[in-house]
Amino acid sequence: MTSRDFSTEDFLQHPGFRKWVLEEDATEAAFWADWVRQHPDRQGDLLKAKEMLLLIGSEHTPAATDEAATWSRILDTIGSARVITLPRKRSFIRRWMPYAAAVAGIVAAAYLVQLNYGNKEVRYDTVMGELRTIELPDHSVIKLNVNSNIRYAKSWDKDQPREIWLEGEAFFSVTHQLNSQPFIVHTNDVDIRVLGTEFNVNTRRVQTQVVLAKGKVQLKLNGPEAEPITMKPGDMIVYSAATAALTNKQVDPEAYASWRSKELRFNEATITEVIRSLQDNMGITVELADTAIGSQTFTGTIPLDNIEVFFRTLSRSFDLQTEQTGTKTYRIK
Structure with a gap:
């Protein structure tokens, strides 16, 4: 099994992970930071394990002979929320008190992590030569071009806009919601507001280029007293907030999104x-x-x-x- 598929207990038992969390080792910190960049969808799991380990502490590491059984008992307890009645023998109680504390710590950590990270952002990055297809919480789909990144909230409230932040280039296929929930793409130059459509956005070279393939979008330029612009299919608008340069012309949308193929x-x-x-x-x-x-x-x-x-x-x-x-x-x- 690779570290990509680590469970919570795998993280907690990994020597490098423990060295990073408990000893603040710089080398291990760099390793796990790179791991998050490679597996952004597992960031929440990593942070949850980190919070658990900080609460449990190093003194609660199970012995090698019984670590599998111990972790099984701990995780089963969390999953089922059973109340355990321990025998009255003092030796047995002393033996299991550290693990009882560990269970309490894990439960508390899980609750804190849910509060602290449950609504955190999701981020995806691509490198040169890598294309990535991402399905959003509303089942809209983003095709992310090379050397680009997007970020958005892990979950969206139905009464709030669906918001995406983009650097680089991406093609959006946005689903229309029954409540007409707005979908907004933010760049350094414009805010692109849509209800259901397909369009390509390129933010490279100190400007934002938007090419509309289907539907209708409205651009709000990030500039002084700039009026919103409504686009129709085939429109290409290029705007730079740095220079206030604006162009608008008709193009073949497929040519500007051909990188997808x-x-x-x-x-x-x-x-x-x-x-x-x-x-x-x-x-x-x-x-x-x-x-x-x-x-x-x-x-x-x-x-x-x-x-x-x-x-x-x-x-x-x-x-x-x-x-x-x-x-x-x-x-x-």
């Missing part, structure tokens, strides 16, 4: 725009020997696992040559 689709895009997209989605850097090349336009599809398709097309269309100058760096001349 692990490809990038372009229609009369400038070479400069294509290079920026390659950097965002593939983590590569492309240098132009002549900046005039950047104004040329490109139409076509680039697989995210085969950059050579792009370079071959440039070579045929514009008589350009590409050389690889590093692991993920190229130069076009």
Whole structure:
């Protein structure tokens, strides 16, 4: 069994986990912080185990010979909430008093953790080359692009908006609720308010780009006295709160969400725009020997696992040559 599948008792018995919690070991702290980043859905379980161990303390570690039976009794007691009547023999009472205290500590910890972490945020992160599909509490679905993250409350009240915070890029398929519960996506530049729709949001490069595929959304710009903007399918709005620059035009929504199929689709895009997209989605850097090349336009599809398709097309269309100058760096001349 890997640490991904650890139960509460597995955490409590793990030497590294105990060293982190009880001794505040810096190396172990870094390990478990990285573990949470890899398994964000298990963060609540990890914190619950931490609270339990802090309350139980190191003196209540069961002996190796009876640890399995002891933990079984403790967890069974928590699960069923039975009242245990102990025999009157003093030796038996002395033997089990530490575990009775442990049970009380665990029950108290579980209650405290529920209060402290029950409504905490859920966060998902992706790295370069990783796409992730996430189902939200309302059964809406988010497709998260590479090098991006989202966060939201673990549970949503029916009389409150469903709120998401995004950094990077994601495609949203939002379910409509019978009570018309609003769905709001927050970025540094805009708040996107919807009832049920599909749209792509890209927050890279100090701006937010919203492309609407279906339905209707309203944008509230994060700027002084900015009027809300209602979008219709095919609209693309790009806004930067830092510069107050705003553009609005009609596009093909599928082209801007083509990354979901692990490809990038372009229609009369400038070479400069294509290079920026390659950097965002593939983590590569492309240098132009002549900046005039950047104004040329490109139409076509680039697989995210085969950059050579792009370079071959440039070579045929514009008589350009590409050389690889590093692991993920190229130069076009």
